[in-house]
Amino acid sequence: MQNDDAGDMPVTVIGLGLMGQALAGAFLRGGHPTTVWNRTAAKADRPVAEGATLAASAGAAAAASPLVVVCVSDYGAVRELLGALDGVLDGRTVVNLTSGTSAQAREIAGEVARRGGTYLDGAIMAVPQGIGTADAAILYSGPRQVYDLHEPTLKTLAAGTAHLGGDHGLSALHEVAVLGLMWSVLNGFLQGRRCSGRRA
Ligand SMILES: NC(=O)c1ccc[n+]([C@@H]2O[C@H](COP(=O)([O-])OP(=O)(O)OC[C@H]3O[C@@H](n4cnc5c(N)ncnc54)[C@H](OP(=O)(O)O)[C@@H]3O)[C@@H](O)[C@H]2O)c1
Incomplete structure (x- = not known):
């Protein structure tokens, strides 16, 4: 089931x-009423200037x-943060886009479920400047029906939005694999440049 609105x-x-x-900027540009919170409140100045509502606490x-x-x-x-969300997650979906391991993703899925919420883990394959554009990809894992419900909203963040499967650990696994490849290629390039510089 998808959310048509x-x-x-x-x-x-x-x-x-x-x-x-x-x-937050991409959600605002997409027309979503957006509430924000950050530990250091000053970082909310820009989203608030763009139309976001600043909450008084993470729970709010x-x-x-x-x-x-x-x-x-x-x-x-x-x-x-989850400690501060006791009593408010019932019936809500948490989408966690923080980088981590598969085991951490599965652990947090359990913590959210204990608080009555549903959970999707996500891996951002983009830099901040790419968010909300055709260049961004975000990979999600967790229950398919939860992903389907929120997919139209999540597509506001990245045109390349994909669901990898029901195991909450899949997106973190994919992120580690892609980053491992990326750093190996980059290191190879830098080594090659250094060696060719020595010969010149
Ligand atoms: N930037 C990228 O290009 C990129 C790309 C892909 C994935 N990611 C992932 O996205 C995540 C965020 O990256 P970022 O670039 O936004 O990092 P960042 O600019 O360093 O921001 C870190 C955020 O975490 C908050 N924070 C840290 N410890 C906290 C705590 N104990 N309680 C509450 N808030 C806390 C900070 O709050 P304060 O402002 O109060 O310090 C800040 O809002 C990371 O997991 C990163 O790997 C980033």
């Missing part, structure tokens, strides 16, 4: 670092929307 779907973005600001931010996107530094931060 995706453009009206209220969304929350928790974490307004480089990537979180880009995510999550309570404001059926779809709650989390994008912070690491899973330690995600765990801390």
